[in-house]
Amino acid sequence: MLYFYLCSTFVLLSAFVVLKKVKLKRKVTMGSWLSYLWWGGDPDVVNPQSGLTRREIYAVQQSWAPVYANSIANGTELLKRFFRSYPETKEFFKMIRKSSEEDYSQNPQFKAHVINLMSSINLAVNNLNQPEVVAALMNKLGESHGRRKIQKEHFYYLKDVIVKMFIEVLKLEGATLAAWGKTVDFWYKHIFETLNNADAR
Structure with missing residues (x-):
C-alpha cells in the first residue's frame, strides 16, 4: 500500500513538473492536468x-x-x-x-x-x-x-x-x-x- 502511495505521488509530481516546464499560464488544478493530458497539450x-x-x-x-x-x-x-x-x-x-x-x-x-x-x-x-x-x-x-x-x-x-x-x-x-x-x-x-x-x- 505504501509503495502504491509513493508511486502515485511520484506520478503526480512528475506531471506537475511537466506542466511547469511548458509554462502554463493559468492556475494548475487537477482538472487542468486531466484536460492537458486528454488534449495531448494545451488545447x-x-x-x-x-x-x-x-x-x-x-x-x-x-x-x-x-x-x-x-x-x-x-x-x-x-x-x-x-x-x-x-x-x-x-x-x-x-x-x-x-x-x-x-x-x-x-x-x-x-x-x-x-x-x-x-x-x-x-x-x-x-x-x-x-x-x-x-x-x-x-x-x-x-x-x-x-x-x-x-x-x-x-x-x-x-x-x-x-x-x-x-x-x-x-x-x-x-x-x-x-x-x-x-x-x-x-x-x-x-x-x-x-x-x-x-x-x-
Whole structure:
C-alpha cells in the first residue's frame, strides 16, 4: 500500500513538473492536468503552420463526421447548391454541363467526382493534426485544378456555399464555424501556392 502511495505521488509530481516546464499560464488544478493530458497539450495553443488550436481541430472533425457518414448524398447536395449559386461553374464539369439537376445522380462520372471531393475533404480534416501532410495534399489539389484553369474565385465561391450549407443543415454555432473558416483558409493558402504556379506555366 505504501509503495502504491509513493508511486502515485511520484506520478503526480512528475506531471506537475511537466506542466511547469511548458509554462502554463493559468492556475494548475487537477482538472487542468486531466484536460492537458486528454488534449495531448494545451488545447488553446495555436499551431504556427495551420493557425488552428487542438480545440478547433476537434470541433472541425466532430462536425465533419456526420457529414461524411452520408458523403455521397451530402456531396451531391453541396455541388447542386454550388451550381445554383454560381451556374457558370458548371462549365468545368463536362459530364453534367447540359444536364438538369435531376440527372446528376444518374451520372457515374459525376458520382465519381462527388466521391473524390468528399474523400479529399475527409483526408484533409482527419489529418489536421499533421499540418505538413495537409499542406502537401492541398499542393497536389492546387496543381490538378490549376491545369483545368480553375481560378481562386471559384474556390471562394465553394467556401461560401459550404459555410451557408453548414449553417442551414448542421446548425453550427459560432466557434465551430470560425474554426471551419480558419481551416479552409489554411487549405486554400496551400492550394493557391500551386494553383498560381499552374497558371504561370
